[in-house]
Amino acid sequence: MSRVSKRRKLDKTQQDRLYFDSYTDVTIHEEMLADHVRTNAYRTAILRNSESLRDKVVLDVGAGTGVLSIFCVQAGARKVYAVEACSIAEQAVKIIKQNNMEDKIKVIRGTVETVDLPETVEVIVSEWMGYALLHESMLNSVLYARDRWLKPGGIILPSKAELHIAPMIEPVAEDRLHFWCTMKDAYGVDMSSMSDFARGCIMNSDIVVNAVNVEDVLSHPARFAELDLHSVTAEELRSVKGHFRCLSFGSSSVNAFCVYFTVTFPCPDKPLVLSTSPFKPETHWKQAILYLDAPVEVVQDTEVTGEVNMYPSEESSRHVCIHVEYTVGGHRRQSKTFSIPDWRSDPEP
Template identity: 75%
Template sequence: MSHGVKKRKLDKNAQESLYFDSYSDVTIHEEMIADRVRTSTYRAAILRNAEAIRGRVVLDVGAGTGVLSVFCAQAGAGRVYAVEACSIAEQAVKIVKQNQMEDRIEVIRGTVETIDLPESVDVIVSEWMGYALLHESMLGSVLFARDKWLKPGGLILPCRAELYVAPVSDPVVEERLNFWCTVRDQYGVDMSCMSDFAKRCILSGDIAVTPVTVEDVLSHPARIAELDLRSVTAEQLRSVRGEFACECFGSSAVNALCVWFTVTFPCEDNKTLVLSTSPFKPETHWKQAVLYLDEPTDVMQDTKVAGEIHMYPSEDSARHICIHVDYTIGEHKKHSKTFSIPDGYSEAQQ
C-alpha cells in the first residue's frame, strides 16, 4: 500500500451500496449454504423451537436466498417476512414459490431500517455474523428490528454471541519469512535483502481470515466478550472490549493471536445449541481471524500471554471492524498493535 496516497473515505450510501452489492453474486450464497455447520445448525435450532414458532409471525433479517425463512415455514410459522436488501431477493422469491410457500413467506426487498411491516413479530431469526464476528456483520440491523418489531418476550435466534482468543504459532508464516534467505542456495542469487520487505508485508496490520489447525493453538482459549442479543445496544457495539490471560501448553514460538466466535440458540428443551467457529471444531466459512504480531516470541510450559482486545468500527466504513490489542508475553514488555481486514477482502473471496 502506498503511504503517499490518502484513501478517499466513502460516504455512508456508497459504503452500503458496496456492501449489499457483494451479496448479489451466487458465489457467496453457495459458500454459506454449503457450510454444513452453519446451515444445519440453523435448521436444527429452528426446528427445535417449533413450538415457539408454530402459528407465529417471524422476521428473517437479511434473508438472502430465504433458506432460513423456509426452515421457519417448515417449523410451522404462520407468517414469515423475509427482508433482504440486495438483488438476491429476486431469487428468494423464486425459491419460496418453488417450495410452494408463497402463502406464508413474503419476501420484502429493502433494509429493516427502511421497510414497513403490517404487524409486530414473535420471532426474529438472522444469520448476521461476519469475520471476527463483527466485520461486515448485520447485528446493528438485528438490534434495530428487535427494538422496532419484536414483541415483548419474543424469541431471537441466535440469542447470544461470544468472542474467544488464544495464542498460536503459524509455521507457514515462519517459512515465508525465511524463504528469501534460501534463494541463494537454490538459484545462486542472494535475495536476503527482501526479508525486511517480506516481514512488513506478511506481519502487517491486516487481519488474516484463514483456518488454524489445532496443533498450532498454544493454550486453552480465553473468552473476551459476550453479547446478549436481547439487551445489547447499538452504542455498545461501537466499543467491544475484553481482557484475556492464557497459559501456554509447552515450548514454541507465539507469532499470532487467533480470534473466533460462537453463537448460541435457546431451545425448548431448556438446552442450548451452539454454532462454533473454533479451530477445535469443524471448519466453517468464517474460518478464524488471525492477528500476526510484529515479532515471534519463544514460550515455555505455563508462559502467560495476557492483554486486552478492543474491537470498534473503522473510521472509513462503519461495517468494517478494527481490532486493537495490548499484550504481554511472559516477562517481556507490553506491545500494542491495531489490525483491520484489508479493503476488497470480501470481493477477493468471490
C-alpha cells in the same frame, strides 16, 4: 507516473451500496449454503424451537435466498416476513414459490430500517455474523428490528454471541520469512538482508481470514467478550472489548493471535452452539489471524495476557478494526491495530 492512493472515507449510503452489492452474486450464497455446519445449525435450532414458532409471526432479517424463512415455516410459523435489501430477493420469491410457501412467506425488498411491516413479530431470525463476528455484520440491523418490531418476551435466533482469542504459531509466515535465508545455499546469493523487509510485508496489520490448524494453537482459547442480543445496544457495539489470559501449552514461538466466535441458539432441551473454533469443523468464516510484529518464544505455562478492543473503522462503519494490547511472559507490553483490507472502495482522486 504512479502515486500513493489514499482510501476514501465513504458515506453511509456508499457503504451500504457496496455491502449489499456484494450479495447480488450467486457465489456468496453458494458458499454460505454449502457451509453445512452453518446451515445445519440454523435448521436444527429452528426445528428444535418448533413449539416457540408454531402459529407465530417471524421476521427474517437479511433473508437472502429465503432458506431460513422456509425452515421457520417447516417449524410451524404462521407468517414470515423475509426482509432483504439486495436483488437476491427476486430469487428468494422464486424459491419460496417453488416450495409452495408463498402464502406464508412474504418477501419484502429493502433494509429493515426502512421497510414497514404490517404487524409486530414474536420471533426474529437472522444470520448476521461476519468475519471475526463483526466485520460487515448485520448486527445493528438486527438490534433495530428487535427494538422496532419484536414483541415483549419474543425470541431471537441466535440469542448470544461470544468472542475468543488464543496465541498461535502460523507456520506459513515463518516458512516465507525463512525462504530468504535459503537463497545462498540454493543459488549462491546471500539475500538474508531481505528478512526485515519481508517481515514488514508479511507480518503486517491486515486481519487475515484463514483456517487455523489445531496443532498451531498454543493455549486454551480465552473468551474476551459476550453479546446478549436481547439487551446489547448499538452504542455498545462501537467498542466491544475485554481482557484475556492464556497459558501456553509448551515450548514454541508465538507469532500471531487467532480470533474466532460462537453464537448460541436457545432450545427447549439445551442450547445449540454454532462455533467457528479451530477445534471444531471448519466453517466459511474460518478464523481471523492477527500477526505480531515479531515472534516471541514461550515455554510451558508462559502467561499471555492482554486486552482486545473491536470497533468500526473510520473509513467504513461496516468494517471492523481490532486493537490488541498484549504481554507475553516477562516481555514488555506491546500493542497493534488490525483491519481487513478493503479493495472495493475507489482511491481518492
